[in-house]
Amino acid sequence: MSTIGYENWAVDLAEVGPIYPMQGWEIPMTIVGVLFWLGWHRIQFVRERKHLEAASQRALDHEKVQRSVERY
Amino acid sequence: MDGNLNALTTVFTEFYYWVTVVFMFLIHVGFCMYEVGASRRRNHMHTLMKNVMVIPLVTVTFFFFGWWIYWAFPMFPFFGGLDLEAGAANLPWSQNMATNLDDRITGVFWAAFLLFSWTAASIVSGSVIERIRSSALWVHAVLIGSVWWIIDAAWGWHYGGWMVKYLGYHDAYASGVIHAIAGGYALGVITVLGPRIGKFAADGTPRDIPPHNPWMLTIGIFLIYTGFWGFYAACNVPAISPEAIGGQITGTTWTATNIYLAPTSLSAITFNFLMSLSGGLMAAYVISRGDAFWTFSGGLAGVITASAGNDLYHPIQSMIIAAIGVVIAYKLHYWVERKFKLDDAVGAVAVHGYAGFIGLVIAGFVLWGAPSSPFEGYATINPLGQFLGAMIMFFGLGFLPAFIVAKMQAAAGVLRIPEEVELEGLDYAENHAYEDAKEAIIEADKAYLASKARPAN
Numbered sequence: 001m002s003t004i005g006y007e008n009w010a011v012d013l014a015e016v017g018p019i020y021p022m023q024g025w026e027i028p029m030t031i032v033g034v035l036f037w038l039g040w041h042r043i044q045f046v047r048e049r050k051h052l053e054a055a056s057q058r059a060l061d062h063e064k065v066q067r068s069v070e071r072y
Numbered sequence: 073m074d075g076n077l078n079a080l081t082t083v084f085t086e087f088y089y090w091v092t093v094v095f096m097f098l099i100h101v102g103f104c105m106y107e108v109g110a111s112r113r114r115n116h117m118h119t120l121m122k123n124v125m126v127i128p129l130v131t132v133t134f135f136f137f138g139w140w141i142y143w144a145f146p147m148f149p150f151f152g153g154l155d156l157e158a159g160a161a162n163l164p165w166s167q168n169m170a171t172n173l174d175d176r177i178t179g180v181f182w183a184a185f186l187l188f189s190w191t192a193a194s195i196v197s198g199s200v201i202e203r204i205r206s207s208a209l210w211v212h213a214v215l216i217g218s219v220w221w222i223i224d225a226a227w228g229w230h231y232g233g234w235m236v237k238y239l240g241y242h243d244a245y246a247s248g249v250i251h252a253i254a255g256g257y258a259l260g261v262i263t264v265l266g267p268r269i270g271k272f273a274a275d276g277t278p279r280d281i282p283p284h285n286p287w288m289l290t291i292g293i294f295l296i297y298t299g300f301w302g303f304y305a306a307c308n309v310p311a312i313s314p315e316a317i318g319g320q321i322t323g324t325t326w327t328a329t330n331i332y333l334a335p336t337s338l339s340a341i342t343f344n345f346l347m348s349l350s351g352g353l354m355a356a357y358v359i360s361r362g363d364a365f366w367t368f369s370g371g372l373a374g375v376i377t378a379s380a381g382n383d384l385y386h387p388i389q390s391m392i393i394a395a396i397g398v399v400i401a402y403k404l405h406y407w408v409e410r411k412f413k414l415d416d417a418v419g420a421v422a423v424h425g426y427a428g429f430i431g432l433v434i435a436g437f438v439l440w441g442a443p444s445s446p447f448e449g450y451a452t453i454n455p456l457g458q459f460l461g462a463m464i465m466f467f468g469l470g471f472l473p474a475f476i477v478a479k480m481q482a483a484a485g486v487l488r489i490p491e492e493v494e495l496e497g498l499d500y501a502e503n504h505a506y507e508d509a510k511e512a513i514i515e516a517d518k519a520y521l522a523s524k525a526r527p528a529n
Contacts, residue, residue: 002441002452004384009446012323013314013335020386021438033388036395040354047361 081311082176088310089180095302096187100127102295103194107201109288110418112281114497115202122206126193129210130217134186136164138218142185145226151234184306185225188250189217191303195254196474198418200261203268203494208478208487215477216257220469224249228461231333231445240444240451241461244330245307245341245379247431248465255425256470258416264478265487267415269494278409281417286364293368297349300375304341304382307331319446334446336383344390348378351391355398369419370398373427377401380428380435380458384442393434401426425466432462 001007003021022029059065104123111119130138144159161168161178168178193213200209228235229249235241243249272278283289309329314321317333327335352374353367360366375382377397378390385393405422408414416422436458444453451457481487489498497503 002443003439004442006443007441007452008320008443008448009334010320010322010448013321013325013327014323016335019335020384021389021442022386026386029386029388033391036351036354036392040358043358 085310086176086180089177089184089306092302092306093180093183093187096184096191096299096306098295099187099299099303100190100194102292102297102299103191103198105288105292105295106418107198107292109285109292110198110283111201112497113284114499114503116499117502118206118498119201122201122204122209123194123197125206125210126190126197126213126217129214130189130193131186133214133218134182134189134222135169136218138189138222139169139182139185140164141219141222142226142230145223146230146232147234148226151238185222187306188225188246188303189221192221192250192254192257193217195251195420195424196258196261199258199416199420200265201417202498203488204261204265205486205489208481211481212257212261212474212477215473216254216470220257220473221250221253224253224465224469228465229331231331231447235457235461235464236332236444237450239457239460240453241457242332242435242439242442242444242453243380243432243461244332244336244383245304247376247378247380247428247435248462251376251379251424251428252432252462252465253428253470255421255423255428256466257474259414259421259425260471260474260476261478262414262416262421263412263475264482267413268417269491271415272413276410276413278413283365289365290368293365293372296372300372301345304345305338308336308338308341309333310338317446320448321446329446330383332445334383334443340384341382343387344378344382344385345375347387347391348375348382348394350374351394352377352398355395356402359399359402366402366419369423370402373398373401373423376424376427377431377434380431381439384439389438393431393438396434397427397430400430425470429462429466432458432465 004019005023006016006019100123104120107119107123108116139162140159143162144154144156146155148154160166162182163169168175169182172178193216196212196216197209225233227233228239228241228243229246230236233241268281270279271281307330309331311326312329312333313326314323317329319333321327321335328337330336349371353371355374356370357367360370374394374397378385378394381393382390401422404426405416405419408421409416414421433455436453436455439453440455442453444450478487493500
């Protein structure tokens with residue numbers, strides 16, 4: 001059993017194509033990859049919204065805002 | 073060089089490795105920038121000098137004995153004696169180790185390995201900033217750069233190494249042979265060295281010691297990424313025939329190979345480098361909640377996790393494996409910091425050590441049953457072999473020797489700088505000299521102005 005389809009290299013490389021594990025599972029792997037990517041956006045959107053809401057609450061402190069503006 | 077094809081292949085290979093060496097120099101530039109950026113202003117010059125002097129010290133020792141170890145130790149001491157015949161051509165007095173028109177490859181191949189040695193030493197250097205004596209670090213640099221890592225390379229990163237042959241150990245782009253060992257080594261040193269003053273509150277809560285210059289860190293780590301491209305290319309043999317490999321491969325189709333002379337392609341590793349970098353960055357951004365430095369370091373940790381199998385993985389596998397490694401390494405870093413009160417100043421143990429270890433173990437499952445070598449009679453890649461390999465790298469050749477040597481240095485009082493120097497800053501002599509020189513030249517200019525020039529009316 002070999003995950004890449006070859007248990008040894010006693011082959012003619014002219015006849016060898018893909019050598020990655022899980023050949024035949026490219027579409028499910030792509031789905032997993034896309035879910036990872038979309039999941040990342042989802043997490044990032046939610047967190048940034050919460051972060052900005054908290055930041056806007058802090059921004060009500062006029063003195064702190066002024067110090068930030070002066071800091072440039 | 074007989075024949076045009078042979079000449080072309082030789083000169084191409086020579087130039088290929090030379091280019092990788094130039095690229096890999098950027099890794100060291102990046103480490104220097106990262107360390108200086110992470111250190112406080114009072115320690116700049118010392119921090120920089122500590123890492124710069126790794127270059128000559130590891131270079132000369134790697135010339136004198138490091139390179140010989142690689143060729144003489146593949147089976148030594150567990151499964152055979154020293155390979156003195158292979159070693160002979162790589163001794164410092166061998167004619168191959170000099171200007172020689174009969175051998176155009178040894179110099180560039182030696183240099184490619186040497187740059188890996190610098191990297192191993194520099195990884196350790198980062199974790200110990202602001203409190204180690206340079207003299208102590210430079211001994212460790214020689215030991216990790218010219219002894220321990222090259223022994224592990226002979227065992228597990230050589231086409232005839234015993235770990236490859238009997239364990240089926242597979243570590244194409246050095247998750248273990250560079251990163252796990254260097255991370256383990258750094259852990260061994262900082263365990264004895266102790267944290268920087270102020271790192272932990274009285275109740276044991278760790279304090280953040282922010283970098284003095286975040287931009288230097290950013291550019292530093294981006295330079296390390298850039299140099300890593302060269303590192304990946306340097307781990308390959310660019311073009312070789314089945315006949316020259318001399319293994320089981322039949323036919324006449326030339327190929328690029330990994331360090332074990334097993335087939336891969338530059339295209340494959342380019343896919344996987346970029347996808348693992350991306351997986352690492354994305355996972356680190358999420359797990360660190362957008363912390364800039366963990367995110368950037370996570371890109372590196374992602375590549376390091378996937379490196380063991382990046383010659384064979386599918387790019388999506390590479391991305392997911394990188395993400396898994398980063399999450400575990402990040403969690404482990406803070407757990408170890410809190411539990412054992414260890415101060416890893418730049419996260420080197422996590423980014424290199426834990427990520428490298430995890431990458432080896434994952435490769436054992438994902439590449440289970442794949443050939444580790446093109447030669448007959450070698451074990452195939454398997455989880456147990458990879459786990460044992462990870463233990464040998466991280467603990468056997470990394471943590472343990474570092475811990476013992478650091479203990480000896482501590483007992484002799486030559487490991488750590490005095491407390492008052494740590495508080496004043498390691499650059500105190502340079503800082504005072506700078507202030508004195510500045511004051512003197514200002515006074516001199518003012519005196520000259522008073523004696524030679526009159527104020528305008």
